[in-house]
Amino acid sequence: MPELKFVRPIHIRPLPEGTQPVVSLKNVTKRFGKIIANDSITLDIYPGRIKALLGENGAGKSTMMSLLAGRYPPDEGVIEIDGNPMKFSSSKDAITAGIGMVYQHFMLVDSMTVAENVLLGQEGSFFINPKEMMKRVGDLAETYGLDIDPAAHISDLSMGERQLVEILKLLYRESRILIFDEPTAVLTPEETSKLFEALWRMSEQGKSIIFISHKLEEVIALADEIAILRHGKIEGEFDTNAIESKSDLASRMVGKEVLLEVNREPAQICEPVLEIRHLTGLGLTDINFRVRKGEVVAIVGVAGNGQKALIEAVTGLCKPPVDTVFIMQKPWRKFFAESTWNRSMCYIPEDRMGLATLRNQNMVDNLLLTTRKGFSKGPWLNKKRAEKDTLALIKKYDIRPGRIHALAWQLSGGNLQKAVLARELYREPRLIIAEQPTQGLDVSATEEVWSRLLEARGMAGILLVTGDLNEALQLADHIAVMYRGRILGMLPTSDKETPGKIGPLMAGVID
Amino acid sequence: MWEFLIPLFAATVQSGTPILYATLGEMMTEKGGVLNLGVEGIMSISALAAFWVSLVTGSPWLGFLAGGLGGMALSSLHGFVCISCLGNQVVSGLALTILGVGLTHFLGVSYVGLSAPGFFPFDFPLLSQIPVIGDIFFKHNMLVYISFVIPVLFWFFFKRTSLGMHVTATGEMPAAAAAAGLKPIALRYFAVTVGGFLIGLGGAYLSLAYMHLWSNGISGGRGWIAVALVIFAFWRPGRAVAGAYLFGGVMAFQLRLQAMGTNFPSSLLLMLPYLLTILALILSAWRGKRIDAPAALGTNIEPEG
Numbered sequence: 001m002p003e004l005k006f007v008r009p010i011h012i013r014p015l016p017e018g019t020q021p022v023v024s025l026k027n028v029t030k031r032f033g034k035i036i037a038n039d040s041i042t043l044d045i046y047p048g049r050i051k052a053l054l055g056e057n058g059a060g061k062s063t064m065m066s067l068l069a070g071r072y073p074p075d076e077g078v079i080e081i082d083g084n085p086m087k088f089s090s091s092k093d094a095i096t097a098g099i100g101m102v103y104q105h106f107m108l109v110d111s112m113t114v115a116e117n118v119l120l121g122q123e124g125s126f127f128i129n130p131k132e133m134m135k136r137v138g139d140l141a142e143t144y145g146l147d148i149d150p151a152a153h154i155s156d157l158s159m160g161e162r163q164l165v166e167i168l169k170l171l172y173r174e175s176r177i178l179i180f181d182e183p184t185a186v187l188t189p190e191e192t193s194k195l196f197e198a199l200w201r202m203s204e205q206g207k208s209i210i211f212i213s214h215k216l217e218e219v220i221a222l223a224d225e226i227a228i229l230r231h232g233k234i235e236g237e238f239d240t241n242a243i244e245s246k247s248d249l250a251s252r253m254v255g256k257e258v259l260l261e262v263n264r265e266p267a268q269i270c271e272p273v274l275e276i277r278h279l280t281g282l283g284l285t286d287i288n289f290r291v292r293k294g295e296v297v298a299i300v301g302v303a304g305n306g307q308k309a310l311i312e313a314v315t316g317l318c319k320p321p322v323d324t325v326f327i328m329q330k331p332w333r334k335f336f337a338e339s340t341w342n343r344s345m346c347y348i349p350e351d352r353m354g355l356a357t358l359r360n361q362n363m364v365d366n367l368l369l370t371t372r373k374g375f376s377k378g379p380w381l382n383k384k385r386a387e388k389d390t391l392a393l394i395k396k397y398d399i400r401p402g403r404i405h406a407l408a409w410q411l412s413g414g415n416l417q418k419a420v421l422a423r424e425l426y427r428e429p430r431l432i433i434a435e436q437p438t439q440g441l442d443v444s445a446t447e448e449v450w451s452r453l454l455e456a457r458g459m460a461g462i463l464l465v466t467g468d469l470n471e472a473l474q475l476a477d478h479i480a481v482m483y484r485g486r487i488l489g490m491l492p493t494s495d496k497e498t499p500g501k502i503g504p505l506m507a508g509v510i511d
Numbered sequence: 512m513w514e515f516l517i518p519l520f521a522a523t524v525q526s527g528t529p530i531l532y533a534t535l536g537e538m539m540t541e542k543g544g545v546l547n548l549g550v551e552g553i554m555s556i557s558a559l560a561a562f563w564v565s566l567v568t569g570s571p572w573l574g575f576l577a578g579g580l581g582g583m584a585l586s587s588l589h590g591f592v593c594i595s596c597l598g599n600q601v602v603s604g605l606a607l608t609i610l611g612v613g614l615t616h617f618l619g620v621s622y623v624g625l626s627a628p629g630f631f632p633f634d635f636p637l638l639s640q641i642p643v644i645g646d647i648f649f650k651h652n653m654l655v656y657i658s659f660v661i662p663v664l665f666w667f668f669f670k671r672t673s674l675g676m677h678v679t680a681t682g683e684m685p686a687a688a689a690a691a692g693l694k695p696i697a698l699r700y701f702a703v704t705v706g707g708f709l710i711g712l713g714g715a716y717l718s719l720a721y722m723h724l725w726s727n728g729i730s731g732g733r734g735w736i737a738v739a740l741v742i743f744a745f746w747r748p749g750r751a752v753a754g755a756y757l758f759g760g761v762m763a764f765q766l767r768l769q770a771m772g773t774n775f776p777s778s779l780l781l782m783l784p785y786l787l788t789i790l791a792l793i794l795s796a797w798r799g800k801r802i803d804a805p806a807a808l809g810t811n812i813e814p815e816g
Binding site for chain 1 (some may be wrong): 670671673674676677679680683684686687688689690691694722801803806
């Protein structure tokens with residue numbers, strides 16, 4: 001496997017015979033309403049080993065870990081610790097049983113110090129002594145070779161350091177089973193390598209580590225054994241040395257069926273709607289490309305390589321340097337000065353429930369967010385017409401629940417995204433900026449979003465920013481790979497060799 | 512000069528004390544993440560409760576306790592609405608003020624002009640002998656002396672006890688507290704009720720040690736000053752003391768000005784506390800300093816799942 005970004009700190013350790021699992025899940029099922037998040041899962045975790053739990057978004061990884069962490073009880077099945085069936089009624093029970101969890105979003109109090117965060121709930125006495133607390137935490141960090149200042153406030157720490165604090169919390173509680181929910185999502189590559197070394201050291205000391213991820217290469221680089229979760233079920237469990245290649249693992253993760261495909265008819269390509277010329281600044285270096293009406297250009301890359309800055313420069317969220325960004329053949333400033341609500345640019349942000357919609361407003365008001373100019377006459381807003389059009393959009397896009405008075409937060413991720421898409425396409429845009437448009441969506445919603453975007457090529461050019469390679473390959477005419485603020489390559493998807501070239505470019509490898 | 516200043520400063524302590532109790536009470540509540548705008552109403556009701564109990568039992572101490580418990584009861588209502596029913600904290604707090612002030616007017620009308628056994632000034636042994644300091648700080652009633660200790664206890668509670676740390680965590684990030692195995696809901700109830708108790712003591716001070724006889728509108732906007740002061744003090748007890756005495760001083764000075772017969776409009780002076788709060792906020796924003804409000808202040812803990 002030559003394309004690995006990380007050096008494996010250890011060889012894969014064989015499981016000594018007769019080792020008893022510390023944790024066993026037996027036929028554990030969890031439902032949320034009609035959705036089965038975990039379907040009869042059986043899994044053993046052994047001491048001193050790193051187990052990776054691999055699965056796509058929405059496969060049920062986080063649910064399973066929340067069950068282990070005592071956040072909610074399973075509907076069926078049992079969780080055994082050292083062979084004894086356990087019933088957790090709160091996180092405290094799980095902590096006592098030796099299970100510790102590092103959530104994707106850190107559970108740290110920003111205004112408190114490292115020491116206070118580590119010892120929160122574990123102070124041991126009613127009266128506390130800050131100096132003594134810092135010493136205790138400092139000693140602990142030293143024992144495990146973690147470099148952190150116990151007196152620092154969390155708000156002053158980097159993401160990597162915050163993660164160390166989370167790890168310290170678990171170590172202090174003497175957790176034997178450490179669960180990490182996508183721990184590398186917020187880390188730089190250097191921080192990731194450091195984390196891996198720390199994880200490895202802890203496993204050598206006899207801790208069981210569960211590493212949840214959807215990043216293949218990290219899993220291959222770190223785990224002793226891998227369990228694959230798909231649609232809430234365990235699809236396979238094997239040792240890491242049983243894997244022949246990344247694509248082998250990928251095909252196991254997505255299963256035997258082919259990756260989701262759409263039929264992409266070529267569209268007529270017309271005039272450019274977005275042009276970026278020698279854009280340098282905002283963390284970007286010499287970006288050049290254009291998007292024409294009728295085509296889809298995808299930007300791919302590991303998150304945090306400048307995609308965000310590029311989007312902000314194009315959508316007007318921040319100011320790009322003069323004469324670098326041209327939208328509909330007008331300079332940036334002129335375009336935004338003359339911009340109209342329709343037949344212009346639209347933006348489908350990654351953050352659906354923040355940037356795109358107002359969680360406590362209904363469908364009509366959320367529709368009006370970007371289209372209100374189309375419903376207004378002077379100071380008056382024609383709500384009747386807005387309601388009528390909302391209803392029509394709900395029907396057309398099959399947005400559930402099909403009521404116009406449903407509030408944004410009441411919609412599932414897929415339906416919310418369909419609502420955002422419906423609203424933005426209603427504006428008949430000429431340029432669409434779509435950022436991770438199918439992240440966290442199920443297959444049918446993904447398919448729907450894809451086909452709507454392809455259909456929109458009839459009126460617009462599309463800039464698609466995505467972390468999902470398959471999405472880029474399915475939708476785009478050209479794929480630009482971003483690495484550290486540069487575009488390392490602009491590859492046509494019609495070329496059969498393109499899929500193989502993307503991986504190395506994402507890792508910054510140029511032949 | 513001293514003949515004028517020393518009595519003025521002594522009166523400052525006297526009129527700053529109820530504000531201090533209420534400010535620390537509101538600060539306690541807010542440290543737990545709950546905004547209670549009902550301070551004005553809670554102070555009114557508890558002033559009446561204290562007055563009534565003292566009148567009936569003849570014991571000002573029982574009255575004082577009743578004031579605290581009255582404040583506790585009314586803020587528990589606020590706690591129930593916000594913490595358990597996830598109601599809007601601003602709306603519930605404002606309703607509490609209107610309810611408390613109105614109810615006090617209604618129930619207290621027959622007591623207007625009556626006086627109940629209260630607390631009277633005495634010279635604190637030894638300390639009152641200190642020149643100037645003794646005259647300003649140690650020739651008051653017992654409730655003033657108690658109020659000297661509370662900010663220290665308050666500081667100690669948050670800096671040196673685990674429970675204080677848990678309350679802080681709940682006000683900053685309830686999810687983190689829950690993940691650490693704490694019970695954020697219970698901790699919020701704790702902050703709201705203990706805070707309500709302190710606010711109630713402030714109310715009791717008004718009817719038992721400050722006015723000595725019952726009159727309508729006894730809280731006179733002090734509850735609102737307390738709410739503003741919590742922000743002015745950046746949620747720190749030491750600054751709360753300074754702020755309470757500053758505004759107490761403004762009130763005392765204003766009374767003196769009126770007594771001296773100057774025609775300086777007193778309502779302008781009474782407005783000063785609010786103006787100072789706004790200035791403090793502008794100043795802190797201008798200097799780019801963080802306003803240390805509890806991060807989860809005013810937001811409810813949504814149930815999971």
